[in-house]
Amino acid sequence: MNFKKIVRPLSLDEAYHDVIGQEKGIVIGGGVFLRLQKRSADLGIDLSCIESLRMIQERENDFVIGSMVTLRELEKNIQLPRSVCQSVRQIGGVSLRNLVTIGGSIWGRYPFSDIITALLSLNSKLQFFNSEDMALSDFLAKDKLEKDILISITIPKAEYSAFRAYKLNYTDFSMVNLSVSSTDEIRIAVGARPGRALLLQDISNAHTAEELLADVEFGTDLRGSGIYRRKMAEVMLSDLLEEGLLWK
Ligand SMILES: Cc1cc2nc3c(=O)[nH]c(=O)nc-3n(C[C@H](O)[C@H](O)[C@H](O)COP(=O)(O)OP(=O)(O)OC[C@H]3O[C@@H](n4cnc5c(N)ncnc54)[C@H](O)[C@@H]3O)c2cc1C
Incomplete structure (x- = not known):
């Protein structure tokens, strides 16, 4: 994928403004899968400077994972349900997992995905900038995705x-x-x-x-x-x- 211009917003408001703006912005997560696509777009919106998207927060009954957290960070976090780590540790090599984000992996809804299978059995919920919170199962069942930004994924603690x-x-x-x-x-x-x-x-x-x-x-x-x-x-x-x- 070739972008004519890439912006790095510092806030979600700024990023969403670019997503729905005139230039038909495309959100960039890790950029690993986007890079393989043979097409061009006017605007790429790189979320890597929005700090809140890079955090893993543990709460009493669940974990909230920012969409820009990488697969490598998930793999190394021993507090998370075991299946999360098991599902990502065989994806490519370490260098790939250092780049790939959980947000890009979910938004892509790839049929071959390993992490989606693990998150689905954990009954994960998704939080977006513009849309209502949604169960991952409903997100996967949708015919078409509206323009939006996936902010975080909530994963319940599992027995x-x-x-x-x-x-x-x-x-x-x-x-x-x-x-x-x-x-x-x-x-x-x-x-x-x-x-x-x-x-x-x-x-x-x-x-x-x-x-x-x-x-x-x-x-x-x-x-x-x-x-x-x-x-x-x-x-x-x-x-x-x-x-x-x-x-x-
Ligand atoms: C060589 C190779 C081998 C792989 N092997 C496996 C494997 O064995 N198992 C497996 O499960 N996966 C595999 N993958 C896929 C990988 O794990 C990721 O799912 C994929 O690269 C997408 O993640 P990304 O962060 O690169 O997303 P990107 O390429 O940046 O984005 C993917 C899509 O999501 C959108 N997007 C990204 N972030 C957001 C956001 N926060 N909000 C809204 N939209 C967003 C983008 O616009 C784009 O449409 C492989 C990928 C590659 C390149």
């Missing part, structure tokens, strides 16, 4: 949380990934199916990984077939369920 991904090699995208968390209730998310991550519904009557995943659609692409993805997901979920039960 138990774990993430697994199956990758052909360390730096590859996941062929399939899975996360289980126990907050107010147990939630299971499956991603890289290869479609966007989703939460399993009506899990109370299912007992085995096969039963739990029976209604999930797994597709075929160059990384693997739908049948193979399903099998791998079943193995990973059995493993996580056993670990979760033992942990309690």
Whole structure:
């Protein structure tokens, strides 16, 4: 992506003014994925100088993570639910994780995303500059995103949380990934199916990984077939369920 001009606002008001302004500004998080796009835009809005977006705040029942916090910062924070760290530590190398932001990773709604699967099972909520707060599940289900700035992500403290991904090699995208968390209730998310991550519904009557995943659609692409993805997901979920039960 080529920008004719890049601005570095010092406040969210200033940044939002640029987002909705005449020049059709595009928000830059870590800029890592934007950089790969072959198009140009008039204005890039680099959020890196807005200090409040770079903080991780721990509260009694949850954590509030600014959208410009990098994956590396999440990986190193041992207070956060374990699945958050597990989901990011195999994304690219350290240099990539030093640049990539949680905000860009969520806004992109990438179907291959590892962090989205972990955050979905944790029942995370998103805070925006202009729109109402929204559950991550609703954000993923939206047809079209309005122009806005993602400010922060709220992650509840979890009694138990774990993430697994199956990758052909360390730096590859996941062929399939899975996360289980126990907050107010147990939630299971499956991603890289290869479609966007989703939460399993009506899990109370299912007992085995096969039963739990029976209604999930797994597709075929160059990384693997739908049948193979399903099998791998079943193995990973059995493993996580056993670990979760033992942990309690
Ligand atoms: C080589 C490579 C390998 C990767 N491997 C994996 C992997 O294995 N697993 C995985 O999960 N991910 C992987 N990723 C994706 C990566 O983790 C990030 O999701 C991606 O780079 C986007 O994050 P970013 O900070 O670079 O966002 P950017 O590129 O800056 O932005 C992405 C999008 O979000 C918008 N945006 C950014 N921040 C905000 C904000 N605060 N408010 C509103 N809009 C915003 C931008 O306008 C843009 O549309 C990989 C990426 C690369 C380049």
